[in-house]
Amino acid sequence: RGSLDEVRHVVMRRSTPRAGATVAAPGSSLPAGVVSALLAGTHGDPFSVLGPHREGTGLRIRAALPGAYYAEVEPAGGGPTTPLTETSPGFFEALLAEPIDYRLVVHWAGAVQRT
Secondary structure, three states: OOOOOHHHHHOOOOOOOOOOHHHHOOOOOOEHHHHHHHHHOOOHHHHHEEEEEEEEEEEEEEEEOOOOEEEEEEEEOOOOOOOEEEEOOOOOEEEEEOOOOOOEEEEEEEEEEEO
């Protein structure tokens, strides 16, 4: 889609924390300790947090992708992608308006992975 420099530019634009959100990791829907445990590999039940989870009428998607430059959600049937926000280094989230079948598109140094 874009050059690696363009991808890096997008990744550098991090979301700002919500005012008063002291219990969550900056920009995340999770407490900072949960994100740290996931990234350290010490969380007791990682899939209770990672992957797709219904949130209201939408779908929250979380992924631990240490080393990824950028990640996005691609509808399984094609169509526009939705970027995941890197809320902590290596930890990405997106909230979709409605549940969909999807795959992740992960941009690594020199490679793009669809999973």
